[in-house]
Amino acid sequence: DTEVTQTPKHLVMGMTNKKSLKCEQHMGHRAMYWYKQKAKKPPELMFVYSYEKLSINESVPSRFSPECPNSSLLNLHLHALQPEDSALYLCASSQEHVGQGYEQYFGPGTRLTVT
Amino acid sequence: AQSVTQLDSHVSVSEGTPVLLRCNYSSSYSPSLFWYVQHPNKGLQLLLKYTSAATLVKGINGFEAEFKKSETSFHLTKPSAHMSDAAEYFCVVSPVRDSNYQLIWGAGTKLIIKP
Numbered sequence: 266d267t268e269v270t271q272t273p274k275h276l277v278m279g280m281t282n283k284k285s286l287k288c289e290q291h292m293g294h295r296a297m298y299w300y301k302q303k304a305k306k307p308p309e310l311m312f313v314y315s316y317e318k319l320s321i322n323e324s325v326p327s328r329f330s331p332e333c334p335n336s337s338l339l340n341l342h343l344h345a346l347q348p349e350d351s352a353l354y355l356c357a358s359s360q361e362h363v364g365q366g367y368e369q370y371f372g373p374g375t376r377l378t379v380t
Numbered sequence: 381a382q383s384v385t386q387l388d389s390h391v392s393v394s395e396g397t398p399v400l401l402r403c404n405y406s407s408s409y410s411p412s413l414f415w416y417v418q419h420p421n422k423g424l425q426l427l428l429k430y431t432s433a434a435t436l437v438k439g440i441n442g443f444e445a446e447f448k449k450s451e452t453s454f455h456l457t458k459p460s461a462h463m464s465d466a467a468e469y470f471c472v473v474s475p476v477r478d479s480n481y482q483l484i485w486g487a488g489t490k491l492i493i494k495p
Contacts, residue, residue: 271423307470368414371423371424373422373423
């Protein structure tokens with residue numbers, strides 16, 4: 266099973282709302298990632314968790330707050346977002362961190378619209 | 381510096397004809413290379429990967445790619461296009477010996493299939 270699940274599929278939120286995106290994998294992978302993807306562009310890395318610890322934060326604004334409750338779960342907490350944050354948010358996982366050449370498996374994404 | 385160049389932003393072929401999507405990379409070391417496909421409003425699916433074993437790599441859905449070190453290329457091919465192949469394709473480099481450990485993404489190639 267190479268499935269990564271994400272909820273919700275779609276999310277519309279106002280700029281004062283607080284919401285969370287959730288991601289889950291049951292492949293025993295020890296690295297998990299959050300990406301942001303704008304239309305017609307490749308994904309942009311936001312955060313990397315390796316063995317449940319945040320190892321990379323790509324200078325993401327503090328209105329995005331990641332959390333890794335356990336080795337299978339990854340959350341992205343959203344607060345006071347801006348309209349330009351509207352995008353497809355993708356979660357991915359890999360056996361180990363990508364530097365070892367391991368492929369990443371992606372979830373279907375959450376389509377976020379900030380109004 | 382490591383980089384990936386997808387030589388065509390759009391490729392249009394007729395159903396049943398061969399597909400060629402071109403990718404050149406630049407890397408100081410022997411990298412791992414991947415092709416991902418993204419159908420409209422969907423997540424990313426791994427098509428195939430090269431990790432320094434056989435230079436001709438077979439993937440899912442009849443796709444294959446050949447690693448040519450002398451040409452620093454990793455072109456994706458399929459003998460006969462199907463309507464369901466219409467999607468965005470990304471060539472990706474994983475720099476195996478890079479402390480930053482980030483995937484490097486090409487800009488993407490949109491494959492259009494004409495009936």
